[in-house]
Amino acid sequence: MTSRLTVEDLTLTETVARHGSVGAAAKELLTTQPSASRRLAALERRLGVRLFERDTTGARPTPAGRELARQAARLLADIDALPDQVLAATSAASLSVGTIQALAPMVFTALSVELDHVTVHPEIDHGPVLLQQVHDGLLDAAIVTIADQTTVPRGLHRTAMGVSPLVLVLPDGAPALGKGARPLAGRPVLYSTFDRTGETVRQRLSALGARPLPAPTIEAGLRIARHRRSCALVPELAARWYPAPGDRIQSSPVPGQVALSLVTRPPGSPVPADALERITARVLGAGQAEQSARVAGPSPRSVR
Template identity: 30%
Template sequence: MRYDLDDLRLFLHVVTEGSITAGARRMHLSLPSASARVRSLEHHAGVTLLIRGRRGVRPTPAGTTLARHARDVLDRVARLDSAVAGYTRSPTAPLVLLAGGSAMHRLVPRALVSFLRAHPDVDVTVSESRTPRTVRMLADGEADLGVVLDDEARDCGLRMEPLGDDSLVVVGQAGGILSGRTALTYSEVAEHPLVGLDADSSLRRWIEKHLGPHAPAVRYRTTVTDLNVLVALAAAGVGLAVVPRRALAPDQTLDVCALQDPWARRHHLLARGIKAHPTPTATTALADHLHQAALADASP
């Protein structure tokens, strides 16, 4: 049987998203077209690949096997494309990736490790950048990809893809003042001593922007530049901290409460830039690694 690479990509997206509709959206296909491609794949394979239900789809054992081998095939094809493209692309023109502070903490490093190992001929320049600046640079053709926040990137005219939850939570020492609580407002958090990021950090400025002029008075016992240090201080009982939930490692021992304020619920989007001399294969590959890293980050 001869497999079409786009069909394999579509099938992987469908399995990953648990939905033919979502898989079609990732491939920029209509639902009827995507459904026809999946049915054709099943017909030529001679086996059922997906179990369809009211809430989505899940792979059969044959579908799981196909997805595993498809992922390997597509990864090898990406390496081949990257190796050949290396002869036509200037080594002084790396991909440019921009991301905010929370994405730079775990998501971007995880994606970079897998991408750079898989694509030894492609270089990446990474910079921390707030969403408004990232959007401007992408629109001006000065960057290839950007991880942005949904509420600050609406209607900007760029191609956007959902990347994952980046909601904020409050953390503190296990068994401390958060014990027994599942959610609270920022006003309640501000009644206690806090530890926070530096005033120039993208997360601190984002929070203060949404609190507005009537923000409650806050006592910061100390401010730091690194999310790892911030979480460690909160876990040690120095003070409460407001951080993205995805900044927390699954094995960390601390109390975590959701923030009830509407502005605390936010999502990451992956935005694609408009460059004069694009490298579509490498850009698409890096985007795929960012999506995979986001899924892995959310798994625990």
């Protein structure tokens, strides 16, 4: 193909195929048969393929002509619907929101439930990239965990949403923690956080005698820990969103928490305060709290 097809090309092909005649197509398109024939021949030369077999009885599409006519009908229908879709978009509430990969299931579920009247356009990327996109006007907002661990572009507004403490998940079959100052001595611990504290967590686990193992993702870390019947150190919200029967959720032996922030441009937040409170509760796992308690069962050190 030597040039891009035009709407006129698509319309001509679809009309000739539908009528089975260049003359009938020319009449519908308010042109002459010689003019329609010249345009069709020129299109075939540009494409380098014959689209119709033409004789005194009419015009029969070749396989290439049938395919082009089929695609043309679909594209022309989309074009016809476009004005109404544009008008609908101007009246519909929409919000472009970005977050990191690890938080995406929680954040976009919460937004979908709590902002059901709003069309959310999701974006998933690294935290610093999302902050820059908010600054550049490419996103209305970003929900991140590094707003207090990095330089936020000048002029952006940060709203603290809430925190999720680190917890220790002991899957079904994993032995209880040891006693004393080194309860994890000699034990492998899968660990993962949503922020930049991973190295600090690793060092603290090592100081307790554990064998820290970085997890590929938080969900994968929990699955691996369950398979190995070992421990997993994750933010509490992850333990609530990805529970399993028999899990025991205990206070973390190392301090730490993940802080969620909504980053926007002034003058105000595109998310109403009451909706943001509900979104935060869902992201932090409030909707999964009862389910997690049921699957975990009673535990003297369970986090509530």
